[in-house]
Amino acid sequence: MAGDNGHEELRIGVYVCHCGSNIAGVIDPKAVAEYAMTLPGVVRATDTLYACADSGQNLIKQEIKEYKLNRVVVAACSVRMHELTFRAAVSEAGLNPFLMEMANIREQCTWAHGHDPEGALEKAKDLTASAVAKAAFLTPLQMMKVPVTKRAMVVGGGVAGISAALDLGAQGIETILVEKQPTIGGTMAQLNKTFPTMDCSI
């Protein structure tokens, strides 16, 4: 389905984030965007100050429409940070969220290679190219819906666990509070009066 010899013409948009000076302090995001523009299937590539900010997300959303993009690559931070953010953004612009791919050019590039800006730039280009290559073969996917058992379990009956269990209970959710000792309470139960209120702990 995908690939430039597939049924659908590839229209990939690439957004290279400055992340303030976190990325742009080491490499030139413009250079990465210009480079991305030369890659097969890429019809639009640009840099942006903060891709994750409203302005950055709006830019992506707007350009998906303007350039009729069918794939988006965001070269920015870790997927652990913002994959869900950008999936949501492209999906608001009508693109399937799984047609977005990230290149991690911050945690795994500029932050780790501050001493070597040339090497970092070359790596950022390669990581972006790799994300573009993956994007070329992405297929739309639907989230799977699973049923939910409306009961909760809290493991550990110290103050934190008790507080969680009481709040869940107050929300009307049946909650099992599991404690390995013979009594709940944790360390707090062993304490004399506690700061900041200096009332008794139990």
Next chain:
Amino acid sequence: MVDAARHPKVDIRTYTEVERVDGYVGNFKVLLREKSRYVRADRCNGCGECARVCPIEVPNYFDMNLAPRKAAYVPMSQAVPLVYNIDLDACIHCYKCVEACGKLEAIDFSMKDKLVWEDVGAIIVATGFSHFDPSVMPEYGYGRYPNVITAIEMERLNNTAGPTAGNVIRPSDGTNPRRLAIINCVGSRDKHFNPWCSNFCCMYGIKNAVLLKQTYPDMDITIYYMDIRTPSKGYEEFYDRAREMGIRFIQGRPSMITEDPETRNLFVHSEDVTLGRVIEREYDMVMLNQAAVPQPDVDTTSSVLNVTQSPGGWFMEYHPKLRPIDSPNDGVFLAGACQGVKDIPASVAQGSAAASRAGRILHSDQWEIEPIVAVVWEDRCVSAQGKKCGICAKACPYGAIEYEQGKAAHVVTAKCHGCGGCVAECPHNAITQMHFTDAQILAQLHALLAERPEEKILAFRCHWCSYGGADLAGVSHFEYSSNERGLRVMCSARMDADFIYEAFRLGAGAVLYSGCHPQDCNYITGQRLGAARAERLMKAFEKMEMTPGRFRVEWISAAEGDKYARVINEMQAVLNSIPKEKLMEEIERLRPEMEKRARRLREVPQVEEALEYSRQLEIAMVGEEA
């Protein structure tokens, strides 16, 4: 505590441990072991007659072993629930308790541990913390000098419900101390033991000083500190109050405590930073504010509940700023000190936050999960052609694959967690994983190795651990060679041998095969599948006489940023040590073998298209000669 016991929706199971967790968000199945207390909870009314007649005394953990309890016991009189326990390790089977219990017939020595399965939609982990044992610091004499005690022991002594009914006495002679030293940061902020600040000891040190001063106005109290950390609301003011009350603060970390063997008095040797000199002061008693440390069984808890650890053994949040309550495992949340040291207000707040995060799921009729599951190409599966196989079904950690000879293997989508193990194991390339297809991964591989591949270190990383480790290396600004090129899959189980052969065929200088440690695996046994494959690859490359170190296998947790950086730098050093011509020669020598081994990859649907795309990409990246 009592509120929890009274709440109709909260079902408290004490003396109970989690044995196993199966399932996934919205649909967890948890196996609980309700340990036998030898007292039936439905019959015991908490009268304590059994404890009164029990002749056996053992130290009570709850009182930090400062006071005894019986073999028939509750740890404290306000226990919730108020059900007695018989400690069978201590019990001499005199059965006086049975007699004392009488008609209630609550004591039942035939009770067995009960295993029960519970279905729940979300799990909150709130397993708390433990106390550093200062006896490993001989300079403070804890365990040797009776009048050196820990803070938690002081909490029990200075407690009307405690072993001395609140009378603070010297363990050596039972007298009230007149001069007390409190030492902060014992085992905390100390590279030899625990690098972290234990968060609440400054405050509880001051708290205990204030409380003692109220009860014993003549007591002379000195707190030794490195820095006083009182950043929360009202805490600095509390510190001011302590100073106004006449509590003395000395900046300096004591180097040593010595004891007068006659009086059992203690001499604290320390620097006084303000005075700029070394001082020695005499005390009747010393209290050590020992570090807060992870629970001793944290490794078991993290593998049973499938939560990963941050440096030091605290449970790791999905993201420290954006998702501080979620664990990386969907539907599992963290609350309290198990996630990192915090005091009661913060623990309660985090408990509420976790309840609210869990509520998002538990109030929904359906929950969405990522569709990165495995799918069988039925026409490629040899079982459909009547041959015996089923390798995929054996590989799956979740038993998600139905295999019957004569029919194509079938993935039960709801059970598949998307590790990709079956995909990599299928010898006929008959399975694919959504969002991590062979074609996608291959296209990435080619892009990463398009230019000067011999200089590159291609690093395969799993999403949960080694990718996180690489992130942490960056976050901590541990610098490593910029020749590293990372490729992420969900689990090392997905790292197909074909990818590694293809990387070397393309001329990669070095390849790292990395994933989680076995006990951290997010897919039960996925890592083991990956590890076994990596071992086979290692043997194959040894046979081919590949330079050692060009293929490396490392298990790196998301907490091991330093290790990630070190491994990459060591691999760079290996590459630096091989003369360029020799490396190129070796790459050429091995290419035909790699080509042969990677050939089957080309049968996979879409791979030809990926290779065609890669050719164009390479032309764009390096020009026609590629």
